[in-house]
Amino acid sequence: MRLKPALASSAIQLLATGLVVAASSAWATPPVVAVVSQQAASVALIDVETTAVMATIAVPRVPAGIAAAPNGARLFVTHPDLGLISRIDVGARRVDARFSIGREPFGIAIIDAGRSLLVTDWSADALIRIDAETGAETGRVAIGRSPAGLVVDEAAGRAYVADRESDTLSVVELTSLTRIAVVPTGRAPFALALSPDRERVYVANVRSGDLSVVSTARLIEVARPKVGLMPYGVAVTADGARILVSNQQSGKLALVDADSLAVVADPRIGSYPEGIAALSNERAAAVNWAGDEVVLVDLADVKVIARIGVGAGPRNLTILPENGSMGATGADRARP
Amino acid sequence: MLQRNLFALAFLLAGLVCAAAHGPTPQKADESVTIPAPPEHVWALIAAFGGIGQWHPLVLKVEATGGDAAGAERVLTLAKGEITEGLDEADLAGRRLSYRLSKENIEAIPVSFYTATIEVLPAAGGSEVRWSARFYRADTSNFPPDELNDDAAIAAMSDFLRRGLEGLKAKAGGQ
Secondary structure (H helix, E strand, O other), rough: OOOOHHEEEEOOOOOOOOOOOOOOOOOOOOOEEEEEEEOEEEEEEEEEEOEEEEEEEEEOOOOOEEEEEEOEEEEEEEEEHHHHEEEEEEEOOOEEEEEEEEOOOOEEEEEEOOEEEEEEOOOOEEOOOOOOOOOEEEEEEEEOOOOEEEEEOOOOOOEEEEEEOOEEEEEEEEEOOOOOOOOEEEEEEEEEOOOOOOOOOEEOOOOOOEEEEEOOOOEEEEOOOOOOOOOOEEEOOOOEEEEEEEEEEOEEEEEEEEOOOEEOOOOOOOOOEEEEEEEEOOOOEEEEEEOOOEEEEEOOEEEEEEEEEOOOOOEEEEEEEEOOOOOOHHHHHOOO | OHHHOOOOOOHHHHHHHOOOOOOOOOOEEEEEEEEOOOOOHHHHHOOOOHHHHHOOOOOOOOEOOOOOOOOOOEEEEEOOEEEEEEEEEEOOOOOOOOOOOEOOOOOOOOEEEEEEEEEEEEEEEEEEEEEEEEEEEOOOOOOOOHHHHHHHHHHHHHHHHHHHHHHHHHHOOOO
């Protein structure tokens, strides 16, 4: 087993949202990311150290969001037009369950140590809780219009959801599934990330091209710096020092200093980048939707260090926590 | 074709179609051409945001405001109606324009929103021009008629880019 105790006990549970990933600080360089390709209807597992595509798993049509269980054994993928969530057995590398969920499930996160899912429903304007074993809906709460990305702070018992067509951030209390606050943001909030110290939520606003910085203590927007054209993905480095924003229209990655909130660099990384994840303080992975690739970016040198081809139309990615179930690279990764 | 059934979000809230309100399933068109003329010469034709009518055979008339900088707008008259595009970024050093559809007209071109990028790169014997667009079909409900579905959108956008590049080549080539 290579599961790290620090990861298992991390106060901040896995923050996969299906749209963005805020890297938890418990591990240095996670070796595997899972990438969902919309046109190709597949999920690729990529070893980011060797840049090898370890597996490409077929899923139902037009997948959008993706999230990983905290033990890395399962991935969950949303399919908005099918009203479907597919569940992937990572060890077996295949879809092992399909759940009909709501009307247009889009953003997804995993809570309760993998036992429950939280899913945004774009056309029902709701956040839905689902039993990860059975697919049964166990609760829902009305939020803003066209909810997209979400991020969870389980230690605080909250989910934060970007209500794209309402230009708001909904704050939902998890135990009671109650919407406890509505925070105005920029125009068309889409993706979001939680700072490692859990004091801020960063919200990427697609139409206004800026980043709403929301204080989790005060539940107000405290700043809104411009970041670039059509920001579609956001992540934070493990040390909290850099906010990473993928600007889809200009093909750039904006590196934002968390203290000054200034864009300190914005290299062009490819064609229509979207989902992004911080792998460590020094490295990030992002998908290039039109380039059908994942890029690895060195954040210190501010340059692309690898381009890895994936199925057509990659939109999102998530870090796959190590759990020993990958199977392909040695005995130490035998299934538990 | 798989894309026939591809999803686009039903943001037909109260029957209103909101440009840029889309969610998960964008489509792509990507065309390129090699032109036997220097990059700066080809770029000069493209960088004049209101000058597209000088080289694009499907653009019958252009009314432009705001010059060639971000924030500029151009109203293109096509065979079946007008569309309006807004310039978001003019990267002079990179010879690259990024713009978006700011006022749709699905009679003129069957897409509900797009962003597009056109850039000029040095190439052997002259220039390579790459033109790409990311867009959504005209009818974003789950059951669009054939003329408003993903295939129709891809065909129309690809044709617009391809014929534009042919026109650009004819205008710039060899001069």
